[in-house]
Amino acid sequence: MALRLQSAPFDYGAECAAFAGTVDGAGAVVTFLGLVRDDGGTLTRMDIEHYPAMTERAIGSMIDQARARWSLSGVTVIHRHGSMRPGEAIMMVATAARHRAEAFAAAEFLMDYLKSRAPFWKKEFRGDSSNWVAAQDSDETALRRW
Amino acid sequence: MIDVLYFAGVLERIGLPNERMTTSAATVRDPVGERRAREERYALAFADTGALRVALDQELADFDAPLAGVREVAFFPPMTGG
Numbered sequence: 001m002a003l004r005l006q007s008a009p010f011d012y013g014a015e016c017a018a019f020a021g022t023v024d025g026a027g028a029v030v031t032f033l034g035l036v037r038d039d040g041g042t043l044t045r046m047d048i049e050h051y052p053a054m055t056e057r058a059i060g061s062m063i064d065q066a067r068a069r070w071s072l073s074g075v076t077v078i079h080r081h082g083s084m085r086p087g088e089a090i091m092m093v094a095t096a097a098r099h100r101a102e103a104f105a106a107a108e109f110l111m112d113y114l115k116s117r118a119p120f121w122k123k124e125f126r127g128d129s130s131n132w133v134a135a136q137d138s139d140e141t142a143l144r145r146w
Numbered sequence: 147m148i149d150v151l152y153f154a155g156v157l158e159r160i161g162l163p164n165e166r167m168t169t170s171a172a173t174v175r176d177p178v179g180e181r182r183a184r185e186e187r188y189a190l191a192f193a194d195t196g197a198l199r200v201a202l203d204q205e206l207a208d209f210d211a212p213l214a215g216v217r218e219v220a221f222f223p224p225m226t227g228g
Contacts (some may be wrong), residue, residue: 034228049154051220054204069177078226091228115208119220120227121154132155135224 001067001075003049003059007082012089019076021098024064026073030103031094032111038100039084042126048090049082062113067094070102077110081120086114152191153222154176156198159191160223174219175209181216181227199224 012033019031024035036046063075074096082092095112097103122133151164169177181188184192192198195209201220202211213219 051151051153051201051222053206053218054201054220057204058206116225116227118221118227119153119185119201119225121223122226124155133226135226139224 001063002077003056003063003084004076004078005055005059006078006080009080010089010092012077012092012130015076015078015092016032017095019096023074025098026103027098028100028103029074029094029096030100030107032107033092033094034090036084036090037087041062043086043124044086044127045083045125046090047083047125048081049121049123051067054119054123055079058102058118059114062110065113068107068108070097070106072097072102073105075110077105077114079114079118079120109146112139115139116143122129148216149218151218151220153220154219155223156191160187169213171213173204173210173213174207177215178209197223 023029029078029098042054057081059077063077066072066075072095074094076094079091080089091114092105095103095110098104116135122128125132147166149164150167152160152162157163167177171177178192181193192203199222200207200209202216203218
């Protein structure tokens with residue numbers, strides 16, 4: 001089980017391969033990669049601020065909940081903070097289990113919780129203007145299914 | 147003494163990332179009210195507490211949660227991780 005919070009970019013392919021190499025007994029690995037999306041081609045950069053002392057605790061607790069709920073052979077969460085360009089990787093989740101249903105469910109659970117319960121805030125920069133990305137009502141709704 | 151932290155839009159409105167406060171208030175709502183009455187920047191930042199989140203010692207809480215024994219309070223907008 002691993003959690004990494006970093007400003008540096010990460011190599012998604014290498015991380016996936018390394019993860020798959022550590023999950024003895026698993027029959028399924030699910031990975032998710034979140035990218036900086038550039039709607040309309042006008043985004044110059046995205047900054048992600050976080051609350052360091054809380055981020056680690058909050059995500060650690062999400063991982064513990066996922067492990068209590070599904071029988072997982074491995075979980076990795078990597079989340080970046082700082083400044084990123086369009087197309088760059090923001091974060092990834094990898095889960096491994098004996099069967100794919102558990103790995104998919106755990107990955108979706110972690111994604112839903114990371115979205116609105118991990119203390120990160122995204123700010124988009126377009127030309128001379130910037131704005132904080134607003135949380136969506138659908139982010140809260142997504143938690144109800146768990 | 148309690149450390150008070152601000153993040154994202156709340157930090158920008160108040161203009162500082164953290165401060166210390168002495169309070170005998172029972173809940174978070176009281177010091178928020180005091181500050182809101184005192185200065186415009188706090189009034190703006192705390193105008194709609196329903197649209198804010200609060201964490202007590204790094205755990206999400208609500209504005210009516212007891213402050214007794216708390217060392218760190220953080221105010222921030224709804225989170226946008228992932």
